[in-house]
Amino acid sequence: xxxxxxxxxxxxxxxxxxxxxxxxxxxxxxxxRTPKSNTDPQIPIPQKPHKPRTTERRTxxxxxAALGGIGEIGKNLYVVECSNDLFVIDCGLAFPDEDMLGVDxxxxxxxxxxxxxxxxxxxxxTHGHEDHIGALPYLLKKINVPxxxxxxxxxxCEGKLREHGxxxxxxxxxxxxxxxxxxxxxxxxxxxxxxxxxxxxALAIHTPAGIIVHTGDFKVDYTPIEGGIxxxxxFGELGNKGVLALLSDSTNAERPGYTMxxxxxxxxxxxxxxSAEDRRIIVATFSSNIHRIQQIIDxxxxxxxxxxxxxxxxxxxxxxxxxxxxxxMPKNLLIDxxxxxxxxxxxxxxxxxxxxxxxxxxxxxxxxGDHRQVNINPNDLVIVSATPIPGNEKTVGRVINDLMKxxxxxxxxxxxxxxxxxxxxxxxxxxxxxxxxxxxxxxxxGEYKHMKKHAQIAMKMGIPEEDIFILxxxxxxxxxxxxxxxxxxxxxxxxxxxxxxxxxxxxxxxRDRKKLSQDGLIIIVATMERxxxxxxxxxxxxxxxxxYMRESEELIDEARxxxxxxxxxxxxxxxxxxxxxxxxxxxxxxxxxxxxxxxxMILPIIMEI
Numbered sequence: 087x088x089x090x091x092x093x094x095x096x097x098x099x100x101x102x103x104x105x106x107x108x109x110x111x112x113x114x115x116x117x118x119r120t121p122k123s124n125t126d127p128q129i130p131i132p133q134k135p136h137k138p139r140t141t142e143r144r145t146x147x148x149x150x151a152a153l154g155g156i157g158e159i160g161k162n163l164y165v166v167e168c169s170n171d172l173f174v175i176d177c178g179l180a181f182p183d184e185d186m187l188g189v190d191x192x193x194x195x196x197x198x199x200x201x202x203x204x205x206x207x208x209x210x211x212t213h214g215h216e217d218h219i220g221a222l223p224y225l226l227k228k229i230n231v232p233x234x235x236x237x238x239x240x241x242x243c244e245g246k247l248r249e250h251g252x253x254x255x256x257x258x259x260x261x262x263x264x265x266x267x268x269x270x271x272x273x274x275x276x277x278x279x280x281x282x283x284x285x286x287x288a289l290a291i292h293t294p295a296g297i298i299v300h301t302g303d304f305k306v307d308y309t310p311i312e313g314g315i316x317x318x319x320x321f322g323e324l325g326n327k328g329v330l331a332l333l334s335d336s337t338n339a340e341r342p343g344y345t346m347x348x349x350x351x352x353x354x355x356x357x358x359x360x361s362a363e364d365r366r367i368i369v370a371t372f373s374s375n376i377h378r379i380q381q382i383i384d385x386x387x388x389x390x391x392x393x394x395x396x397x398x399x400x401x402x403x404x405x406x407x408x409x410x411x412x413x414x415m416p417k418n419l420l421i422d423x424x425x426x427x428x429x430x431x432x433x434x435x436x437x438x439x440x441x442x443x444x445x446x447x448x449x450x451x452x453x454x455g456d457h458r459q460v461n462i463n464p465n466d467l468v469i470v471s472a473t474p475i476p477g478n479e480k481t482v483g484r485v486i487n488d489l490m491k492x493x494x495x496x497x498x499x500x501x502x503x504x505x506x507x508x509x510x511x512x513x514x515x516x517x518x519x520x521x522x523x524x525x526x527x528x529x530x531x532g533e534y535k536h537m538k539k540h541a542q543i544a545m546k547m548g549i550p551e552e553d554i555f556i557l558x559x560x561x562x563x564x565x566x567x568x569x570x571x572x573x574x575x576x577x578x579x580x581x582x583x584x585x586x587x588x589x590x591x592x593x594x595x596x597r598d599r600k601k602l603s604q605d606g607l608i609i610i611v612a613t614m615e616r617x618x619x620x621x622x623x624x625x626x627x628x629x630x631x632x633x634y635m636r637e638s639e640e641l642i643d644e645a646r647x648x649x650x651x652x653x654x655x656x657x658x659x660x661x662x663x664x665x666x667x668x669x670x671x672x673x674x675x676x677x678x679x680x681x682x683x684x685x686x687m688i689l690p691i692i693m694e695i
Contacts, residue, residue, distance in 0.1 A: 089324065093381075096425075113322050121287040122346040145294040146168055146169050146271070147564050147565065147568075148166070148167070148293045148295045148564070149168070149296070149562050149563065149564050150166055150528070151166075151198075151200075151580050152381045152560070152561075153165060153174075153194040153195065153560070153576070154180070154578075155217075155530060156537070156558065157532075157533060157534050157537070158559075159217070159532065160178060160180030161178055161180040161194055162177075163177050163194045165198070166291060168270070168272055169270070171207055171271050172205040172207060173208050173270075175300055176302075177212075178215070178217040178218040179191045179217060179583075180192040180275065180580075181475075186582060187596065188591070188599060189583065189596075190584055190585065191220065191221075192580050192583070193220070193221035193224050193583060193588075194580075194582045195577060195579035195580065195581055196581075197576055198578075199229060200228060203229050205299075207269050208231050208267075208269060209222070209232070210267070210274050210289060211234065211235035211243070211300060212239075212287050213239055213285065213287065213303060213679055214226060214241075214243070214283055214374060215283055218302075219239065219243050220246075220365035223249070223250040224581075224588060230256065232258075233258050233259065234259045234267050235261065235286060235287075236260065236263070237260050238284050238406075238410055238412055239289040240258045240259075240260055253549050253675065261618045264320070271294055272293045273291075273292045274290070276288075277290060277320050277321070278314055278317040279302060279303075280401045280508075281300065282374075282377060283376055283508070284312050285412075288304060289302065290320075291601070295330060296331075298329070298331045300333045301334045302335065303333055304509070305345040306344065306345070306514045307345075309348075309473065310348065310377070311348050311352075325440060325522040329525070330526065331526040331527070331528060331567065332519065332522050332527050333518075334515065334527070334529060334530065336530060337506055337532045338510055338518055338536075339512065339539040339543060340536060340539050341507075342528060343511050344514055345506060345510060350503055351378060354503045355381055355469075358469060358497060358637045359385040360486075362432070364431060365465050365495075366431035366438045366465060367391070367435040367467050367470055368449075368466055368469070369382050369435065369438070369470045370441040371441050371471040371472055373399040373403045374399075375472075379413060380414070382435065382437050383413065383419065383474065387416050390433065391433055392421045392433055392434055393421070393435050394420070394422065395423065396423050396437070396457075396459070397438050397440065399439055415493055423624055426460060427459065431465050440485070441472035442475055442478045449468075449470075451483075452489075453485045456641075464494065467494070468494050469497045469504050470485075470496065473505055473506050473507065490493065492630075499652070507630050519543070526565065527549050527553065527554065528552070528563065529556060530557075530643075541554045555569070559578045560578035562574045562576055582596075598625070601687050602631060606631030606632030606633075606684075606686045607632065607687045607689060608628070608630075608645075608686050608687070609626075609690075610688070610689070610691065611624050611627075611693070612624035613694075613695060614657075614663075614693070619657050619660075620657070621653055625649040627642050630688075632686040633682075645678070648677055652666075652669050654672065666690075666692060667690040671690055675688050
C-alpha cells in the first residue's frame with residue numbers, strides 16, 4: 087500500500103541520518119575509488135538487567151530472508167529488514183550444475199532488492215570467497231549502495247569491480263573487527279572468526295527486537311597462520327546479554343569432532359617437500375586460500391625452490407594479498423610461469439588453480455596436455471590440496487586419473503593430510519550454540535541434509551524444536567523479540583551468466599542446449615518462388631551432431647524424398663509458409679524417431695524469391 091507524503095519524508099530523513107552517522111556522504115554521486123577506513127567507534131550497547139523470556143515487550147518486527155545460501159552451497163545473500171531500513175549480508179555466486187550447459191556462473195535474483203531500492207542502505211560482507219562476493223558487481227550495476235567489509239575482503243572486491251568497469255562509482259568502506267556500522271534503526275558489529283581466508287567475520291546485528299548473530303563461514307583455529315583466533319569472548323558476552331537468534335554455518339554439520347588447524351597442512355607440506363628430492367612439485371589449491379598459499383611459499387623457500395603461479399585468479403589474489411600484507415614472500419622467490427622450464431625440476435614449485443577439476447583451469451589443461459608452459463611428466467609430484475565440492479567428485483577424479491596416466495605421482499586428501507576444511511565441525515557448532523545461547527536458531531549455508539543435522543545438534547543442546555527454523559529460499563522470517571514465524575515468501579531464483587549475457591539464458595535455452603547435446607540437429611533448407619509457390623530447389627538436409635552424413639546416405643536420401651512430398655502437398659493445399667514449416671518438422675521428427683529412436687532438433691528453413 088502506498089505511503090503518505092509524511093511517512094515518505096520521515097523515511098528519507100531516517101536514511102539520510104543513518105548514512106551520515108556511518109561515515110557515508112548524503113550525495114548519491116559521491117563515491118570513493120579505493121577502500122577507505124571506517125573509524126567510527128563501536129556503538130555502546132546499554133547494559134540492562136536480564137529480563138525473563140516471558141516478558142511481553144514487543145517491538146518493530148525484524149524480517150530475515152535468504153535469496154541464496156540455503157539448501158545449497160554458494161550464492162549466499164541474506165536480507166535483513168526493520169521498519170523502512172534494509173541491508174544485505176554477502177552477495178555471492180554459485181558454479182553451474184552439470185545440466186547448465188555453457189553457463190559460466192549462477193547469481194541470485196535481485197528483483198526483490200530492486201523493488202525495495204528506496205529502503206536499501208548497504209551491503210555487509212563477511213569474507214572474500216567467491217560464494218560470498220562473486221555476484222557483487224552484478225548487484226552494484228543495478229543498485230549502487232555502500233559496501234562494508236574488512237581490508238582483504240574489499241581489496242578482492244575492488245579487483246572484481248575494476249574488471250566490470252565500475253570501481254570508480256562504488257563506495258567501499260573498510261571496517262575493523264569489533265567495529266560497528268549503523269544501518270538505519272539497526273547496527274552491525276564485526277566479530278573476528280577463523281576461516282580458510284584471512285579477515286573473515288561473523289556479525290552481531292543489533293536490532294530493536296534484539297541481537298541476531300550471523301556466524302558467516304567459521305571454524306575454531308587456536309593456531310591460525312595469520313591474524314588472531316576467533317573472538318570467543320565476544321560471542322560469550324553477547325550470549326550473556328541475550329541473543330535473540332543465531333544463524334550459523336552448517337557446511338560441516340555431519341562431521342564429528344573439531345576441524346583441524348591449518349598448520350596441520352603445513353606439517354604435511356614440509357614432509358612432502360623434503361621427500362620430493364629431484365622432482366618438480368605442483369600444488370593445486372583454491373586461489374582464495376591465502377593461508378595455504380603462504381605455507382607453500384614457506385616450504386618452497388625452505389627447500390630452495392623458485393615459485394611460479396599458474397591461473398589468472400591465483401595470480402590476481404596472490405598479488406592483492408602481497409600488496410595488502412597478508413602474504414609474506416622472500417625476495418626473488420617468485421618467477422614467471424614462462425620461466426619454469428629454465429630451471430631444473432628440483433628447483434621449481436608451481437601453485438595452480440584447478441583443484442575442483444574445472445575444465446578450463448590450469449591443472450585441467452596440464453592434465454590434458456594443453457598447458458603452454460607446463461607438461462606433466464613422470465618426474466612431477468602433484469599435490470591436490472582441496473576437497474571436491476559436492477557434485478565435483480567425478481571431474482576431480484578424472485583430472486587425477488589423467489595426471490597419473492601422464493606418469494606423475496599424485497597426492498590428494500584421501501591419501502595424505504594436504505587439506506583441512508575452513509568450516510566448523512560438530513563440536514565447534516556446539517561451542518557456538520553454548521556461547522551465544524540463542525532463543526531461536528536458523529541453520530544456514532549448506533544443503534538441506536547439513537541444515538537438518540545442524541538442527542538436530544541444536545535440539546540436543548536444549549533448543550526446542552519449535553524454535554528452530556529450517557528455511558527454503560525466499561521464506562521470510564519475522565520476529566518481534568517474543569516470537570518468530572515464517573511470515574511471507576519473497577521472489578527468489580537463479581540468474582544464469584553466460585559470457586557477457588546476464589539472465590538471457592533461461593529454461594528454454596537450456597532445454598534446447600540439452601536437446602542439441604543429446605540428439606543433435608537437422609536443418610532442412612528449401613527455396614520457393616513467392617508468386618507461384620513453386621519449389622525451386624531442395625529440400626536439402628544438413629545434419630549436425632545427429633548422424634555422419636557420408637555414412638548415412640540412404641537415410642538422408644529417404645528423408646529428402648519425404649520432405650519433397652511434404653512440401654508438394656503443402657503447395658497443393660495452399661498452406662502458408664509457417665504451416666509448411668510445421669508439417670516438415672512433424673514429418674521429419676516422426677520419420678527419424680521411427681528409423682533411429684532419436685529425436686533431434688528439426689529446423690526447417692524456407693527461402694522465398
